[in-house]
Structure formats: structure tokens, C-alpha cells
């Protein structure tokens with residue numbers, strides 16, 4: 001049996017088995033049935049916000065999450081909200097869905113220190129992407145927030161199904177970029193993995209494009225290019241300032257093209273300062 | 284090298300700064316310095332058997348402490364970018380990031396907390 005194991009893996013990890021588990025996850029996410037039911041209700045075109053907020057209120061954990069985001073520095077200028085319904089109106093249903101989905105997904109493996117820091121990283125990238133969107137006059141800011149939140153979601157799957165190999169990955173000090181090492185070790189990098197999940201969970205193309213191409217924005221399809229660039233840049237900024245969990249600020253083609261394509265050469269200092277300020281607040 | 288002191292993790296307060304990386308017994312990185320202590324972090328570290336951490340030695344004075352933070356972050360930014368190709372373009376970007384941090388840190392000292 002050992003012959004089919006991935007060479008160099010001490011935990012008996014097999015790429016084929018890992019792939020199957022990922023397939024399962026696209027069918028049935030590792031979240032509670034209660035949350036799943038809520039997610040389905042959000043996809044319902046007839047969903048009404050009062051009904052949804054009533055459902056969220058029954059779950060103190062979910063309520064706290066939504067309220068926390070609605071009262072985060074991102075929306076600080078709009079005052080403090082205490083009711084779930086006001087929080088939902090403020091962040092939007094799609095963002096609420098992403099927050100709940102991502103948070104529940106992270107919760108299933110939160111005891112791993114790398115996952116706890118990945119959550120903070122994801123929040124920082126969301127914040128940064130939105131700030132870049134504001135600086136460049138993009139209109140769909142919620143998409144940017146969502147794309148930022150989900151961009152590294154694929155990473156959560158490694159400790160979930162291949163903990164030992166993931167720990168070995170974290171210790172590996174090879175100079176290859178993260179995605180290259182992931183493909184070598186797990187057969188799939190986190191961008192590919194996250195894309196499969198986001199597609200299966202019915203997020204719109206712009207979201208899974210941002211996940212797919214955040215380390216290679218030049219390859220992104222044109223309609224999603226700005227969002228991908230913004231997430232890519234916010235990702236590099238967060239990582240550079242230590243809100244990056246295990247990720248190095250790697251991007252194919254370098255950082256300058258991102259700055260230039262987004263047209264933020266003259267506003268980059270302000271964007272960097274905002275992300276630094278955010279980092280200070282979440283610590 | 285700026286001064287720091289080893290303290291018992293259990294006795295540290297929220298908001299205190301860990302100024303040296305923390306590794307577990309297997310040498311795996313648990314915390315990258317500088318990082319402020321919060322209840323979640325403290326719980327996680329204690330659960331992983333970490334008993335002591337390094338915090339700044341305040342007797343060395345505030346200015347010294349500030350200098351230490353800026354210097355460490357500057358080094359840290361360079362280190363985090365070390366996987367980027369060492370082209371003149373990337374070097375310039377790294378300098379922009381470092382400069383923004385220095386400005387941010389200096390401004391922070393001047394603006395009273397909200």
C-alpha cells in the first residue's frame with residue numbers, strides 16, 4: 001500500500017484520497033445543517049430580509065458575527081448598529097452569506113493556529129480590497145469585500161484533510177512560491193481548490209475568478225480583472241504587513257503591474273496607511 | 284540590539300507586545316513578532332505548552348522601544364518580500380511599503396487615540 005503514497009509524506013497522505021474528499025466537500029460543506037439551511041434560504045430569490053434576520057437572531061453565534069462585521073472599521077462612519085436586521089441591510093445579503101459560510105468553515109478547524117491567522121488575513125484582505133475599490137471609484141464594493149474574504153478559502157481544506165502534510169508545508173523553507181509547493185504536496189494549489197468550492201457553493205463568477213487568479217491576476221478574464229487586481233494587491237499588502245499567515249507576498253508578474261493597472265500609483269500611500277490602520281485595530 | 288525581557292505568558296496583559304518569534308517544541312513558528320497579546324492568542328499558546336514570551340524591556344525607555352518596533356517591522360517587511368524576485372522594480376515597491384509603515388507609525392504617535 002505504501003507504494004501509492006505521496007513520496008516524502010510522513011502522515012500517509014494520498015493525493016487521490018485528498019481529491020475525493022474535496023469532491024465531497026463541494027457537495028456537502030463541512031458546516032452545520034442549521035447554517036446550511038440558512039445558506040439555502042439566502043439563495044432563494046424570494047428571500048426577505050426580515051425573515052432571514054429573524055432566523056439569524058435565533059443563533060447567537062451568527063448574530064454576533066454579522067453585528068461584528070457591520071460595526072467593523074469598514075463601516076465605522078455609519079454609526080453603531082445593534083439589531084441584526086440593520087446589520088444585514090448594511091452589509092448586504094451576499095456579504096452576510098459569505099461571512100457565515102466562511103466563518104462556519106473556518107470554525108470547523110479553528111484549533112489550528114494557521115487557520116486562526118488565515119481568518120485574520122482574510123478579513124484584512126477584504127478590508128484592503130474594498131479600500132482599493134473606493135480609491136478607484138469601483139461601484140460594486142460588496143463584491144470586493146466578498147472576494148477578499150474568500151480568496152484563500154482553499155487553504156482551510158489542507159489542515160482539514162491533510163493536517164500532517166500541511167504542517168510539513170508550513171515548515172518547508174523552500175524558495176518556491178506557495179502555490180507551487182502546494183501543487184507538489186497536495187496535487188492542487190489553494191486557488192484551484194477554493195475555486196471549486198466557491199463554484200459549488202453558487203458564488204458568482206467574479207468571486208471565483210478572484211479566488212482562481214489572485215496569485216496570477218494577468219490571467220484573469222477581462223470582466224473580473226479589476227476585482228482580481230484589487231484582491232491581488234490587497235493580499236500582497238496584508239502579507240507584507242504581517243497579516244499574511246503563512247503566505248508570502250508572491251504574485252506572478254510582480255506588484256507594480258497591479259498598482260498600474262488599477263491606476264492607484266498616486267493613491268497607494270493612502271491605501272497602505274488604511275490597511276496598516278486596520279491591522280492596528282484588529283490586533 | 285534593543286532590550287527585551289522574558290516573562291511568564293500567564294502573567295502578561297492583553298495588548299502587551301511579543302517582540303520575539305515564538306516556536307513550539309518542534310520548532311514550528313506559532314507567532315511572528317511583533318504581535319500584540321490577546322486572549323485568543325494567549326489561550327492558543329498556553330494550550331501549546333508555551334510558558335514564556337519576550338516582551339520589550341520598558342526600563343530601556345519609550346523612545347528606544349519605538350525605535351525597536353520600527354526597526355523590527357522594517358526587517359520583517361523585507362523578509363516577507365524575500366520570495367519576490369530581486370528586481371529593481373520590486374526593490375522600489377518594498378521601499379514604498381516600508382516608507383508607508385514609517386510614516387504611519389510616526390503619525391500614530393502624534394494623533395491621540397479616538
Ligand SMILES: [Fe+2]
Nearest residue numbers: 151152214247
Ligand atoms: Fe493566496
Ligand SMILES: [Fe+2]
Nearest residue numbers: 151152235247
Ligand atoms: Fe491571501
